[in-house]
Amino acid sequence: MKDKYYNRDLSWILFDNRVIDQAFNKKIPLLEKLRFLSIASNNLDEFFGVRLHNVQTMISKNRVDKRTGLNGTELLAQIYEFNSRNITKEYQALGLVLEELKEKNIFEVTRYYKLSSMEKAQVDDYYDKVISNEIKVEEFSPENKTKADLNFLLVSDDKNYTIQVPEDLDRLVDTGVPDKYILLEDLIFNNLEEIIQKFKITKQFVYRVTYDKNKKYDFLDKGLSDEKYLSEMTNYINDRGPGKITRVEFYSPEHKGRSFLSGLFGISKKSIYAIPGPVNLKVLDKLFKKYKNNQKLVFPAFEGLTWKKSKNILRHLDNKSLLVQYPYDSFEIFLNFLNTAVDDPKTTNIQMTIYRTEKNSQVVKLLQRAASKGISVKVVVELRARFDEAHNLEVAKELKDSGCRVLYGDKVNKVHAKICLVLQNDRGYVQIGTGNYNAITSKVFSDISFYTSNKRYVGDAVKFFDGLSGEISNGYELMTASPDNLKRMILNKIKKATQDYLRNGKGSVFMKVNGLTDIDIINGIYRAARLGLPFSIIVRGPCSLRLGICGQKENIVVKSIVGELLEHSRIYKFNYSDGTNEVWISSADTMTRNLDRRVELAVPIVESKPKRKINKLIEMYCKDTTNSYYLNNDGEYFKCQNKFYNFSAQQNWLRKIKYRKYV
Numbered sequence: 001m002k003d004k005y006y007n008r009d010l011s012w013i014l015f016d017n018r019v020i021d022q023a024f025n026k027k028i029p030l031l032e033k034l035r036f037l038s039i040a041s042n043n044l045d046e047f048f049g050v051r052l053h054n055v056q057t058m059i060s061k062n063r064v065d066k067r068t069g070l071n072g073t074e075l076l077a078q079i080y081e082f083n084s085r086n087i088t089k090e091y092q093a094l095g096l097v098l099e100e101l102k103e104k105n106i107f108e109v110t111r112y113y114k115l116s117s118m119e120k121a122q123v124d125d126y127y128d129k130v131i132s133n134e135i136k137v138e139e140f141s142p143e144n145k146t147k148a149d150l151n152f153l154l155v156s157d158d159k160n161y162t163i164q165v166p167e168d169l170d171r172l173v174d175t176g177v178p179d180k181y182i183l184l185e186d187l188i189f190n191n192l193e194e195i196i197q198k199f200k201i202t203k204q205f206v207y208r209v210t211y212d213k214n215k216k217y218d219f220l221d222k223g224l225s226d227e228k229y230l231s232e233m234t235n236y237i238n239d240r241g242p243g244k245i246t247r248v249e250f251y252s253p254e255h256k257g258r259s260f261l262s263g264l265f266g267i268s269k270k271s272i273y274a275i276p277g278p279v280n281l282k283v284l285d286k287l288f289k290k291y292k293n294n295q296k297l298v299f300p301a302f303e304g305l306t307w308k309k310s311k312n313i314l315r316h317l318d319n320k321s322l323l324v325q326y327p328y329d330s331f332e333i334f335l336n337f338l339n340t341a342v343d344d345p346k347t348t349n350i351q352m353t354i355y356r357t358e359k360n361s362q363v364v365k366l367l368q369r370a371a372s373k374g375i376s377v378k379v380v381v382e383l384r385a386r387f388d389e390a391h392n393l394e395v396a397k398e399l400k401d402s403g404c405r406v407l408y409g410d411k412v413n414k415v416h417a418k419i420c421l422v423l424q425n426d427r428g429y430v431q432i433g434t435g436n437y438n439a440i441t442s443k444v445f446s447d448i449s450f451y452t453s454n455k456r457y458v459g460d461a462v463k464f465f466d467g468l469s470g471e472i473s474n475g476y477e478l479m480t481a482s483p484d485n486l487k488r489m490i491l492n493k494i495k496k497a498t499q500d501y502l503r504n505g506k507g508s509v510f511m512k513v514n515g516l517t518d519i520d521i522i523n524g525i526y527r528a529a530r531l532g533l534p535f536s537i538i539v540r541g542p543c544s545l546r547l548g549i550c551g552q553k554e555n556i557v558v559k560s561i562v563g564e565l566l567e568h569s570r571i572y573k574f575n576y577s578d579g580t581n582e583v584w585i586s587s588a589d590t591m592t593r594n595l596d597r598r599v600e601l602a603v604p605i606v607e608s609k610p611k612r613k614i615n616k617l618i619e620m621y622c623k624d625t626t627n628s629y630y631l632n633n634d635g636e637y638f639k640c641q642n643k644f645y646n647f648s649a650q651q652n653w654l655r656k657i658k659y660r661k662y663v
Helices: 008-024 030-050 052-060 072-103 117-134 184-189 193-199 226-239 258-265 283-291 313-319 332-343 362-372 389-401 455-468 486-504 519-530 592-596 608-623 649-656
Strands: 137-139 151-155 160-164 172-174 180-183 203-211 245-251 272-274 322-326 347-354 376-381 405-407 419-424 428-433 445-452 480-482 508-513 535-539 556-561 570-575 581-586 598-604 628-631 637-639
Touching: 008 030, 008 072, 008 637, 030 052, 030 072, 030 203, 030 245, 030 283, 052 072, 052 245, 072 272, 117 172, 117 184, 151 184, 151 193, 151 258, 172 184, 172 283, 180 184, 184 203, 203 258, 226 389, 245 258, 258 272, 313 322, 313 332, 313 445, 322 608, 332 347, 332 362, 332 419, 332 428, 332 445, 347 362, 362 376, 362 389, 376 389, 376 455, 389 405, 419 455, 428 455, 445 608, 455 598, 480 486, 480 592, 486 508, 486 519, 486 570, 486 581, 486 592, 486 598, 508 608, 519 535, 519 592, 570 608, 581 608, 592 598, 608 649
Parallel strands: 245 272, 347 376, 376 405, 508 535, 535 556
Antiparallel strands: 137 160, 151 160, 151 203, 172 180, 203 245, 322 445, 347 419, 419 428, 428 445, 480 598, 508 570, 556 628, 570 581, 581 598, 628 637
């Protein structure tokens, strides 16, 4: 009997496989292929940093994954199998791309042994003058946790030694020939003869260790004061160090050593990966940046549509709501919205959430300027945004020092909602979105942003911020929020669409999310699908839903869109038998963490013009074939090959903005 659910971690790795697949796409420029390989490598780093501790816990406590019946050892073995397949594919692609770049005389990354005598003399001289003094040989101990991304392990008959390669050394070593390089580790590898003789080294490895980055927040309590919470978070960040080892990657000329390294590091052999090339592909980012000015090697540059500066965006919103889609519409629109509010003498109050924002953020500067003008500014800064904790502490301090009132949510559930409220003497404005207030990621993440002065949205926004401030407020008129009601809303809408479908055969559901792993939502889909309700579901990343288990009436299409831009928007559409429909945008994915353990928002788009626009966006997503990978009944993803029909939603939108400037 087929399992009802697919394992989330294995599905994550399948997504990484789709990213790697972009490097084989003939239509993608060469440098962009390197960028996709770097993204895939970074994705895997995150996976082992934040997900594998769950598997290790399953093994140590003899637990079983309730969704699939796999125990920890079985799951770790499958993770190794899936990742090994990905790694082979990734380095095959890397070899092909680098070879093509060499053939086109763009640049060459070669090996030390292939260099001419003159080139060897050049790099050896660089080693003697720059690198040799940085090489420190230390006795190896697995308890001494390395922070270096590049390390050497030197093995002798009675002792082991390690070299941590300093981070400030350039990974690309110039050979003296223009655009021809070798890698730093290759140069070091071939200049260790003196050390090899001194310590009687018999084997050499290049290796990298990944550690668990999860540290439990054991101090969370809704009753914590802001001061105590801030103090605890500061201590948490300062005291946080690397946890248990979750992965070891290594390269050796013999491509052997997994058993030896497993014993040396004291971890399962299934957590040791032999790499058939450079360990750690961050170096590909450096190559991308170095040659990205060659327009033939990268995606065509584009500018998202902006707001006409001579046109006051607040006066526009007095009469019409606005729905935009980043990056086809520029993040400058939000900056214009906020800047206009700050400059408007009628503005009395600005409130917003911050989950992730870039360094030197214009949003933060505008909020500071608002406070300096006497506007009441309240900002909910989420200090537990993974990997951005330290940055968000700095943002909170900057805002507080500027006179803004800074809140930290409810101290238990992360505030992941994206909302900005502007209040004036006689009216209000609200922006609600699916993506972060980040000017950098907004250029590559596809997100929805909705602006309105509609009193129902504004009233709900006021209640939302009142709730985060600890005030008791009545229920929302339009919005819904987690952790209490967002999941219930989705399930109720699915149920309503199902009832309509059973009445006259009309009704369906569309969902676009980054992850679909919540069991309650999946079971709700299964119940409706057994009765025949059609589903069209776009899930960029992990998907625990399986196809082919709901009987003959099942009509579910699941696909993942992977293209030039990262799909990040969350959209829900429910079609009913009378021809009406509801379309919602949300900050939340259909994952348990979002629906049960975070403060998220979802809002229906009720006004006709923005609703027509988002329905058109949904239509384009459903038509997409070029960047779509379809889920099959075996849990694998495939591209639909059709000689006569090839449509890309992303490229369609990029073409439409090519000859325009303003929204």
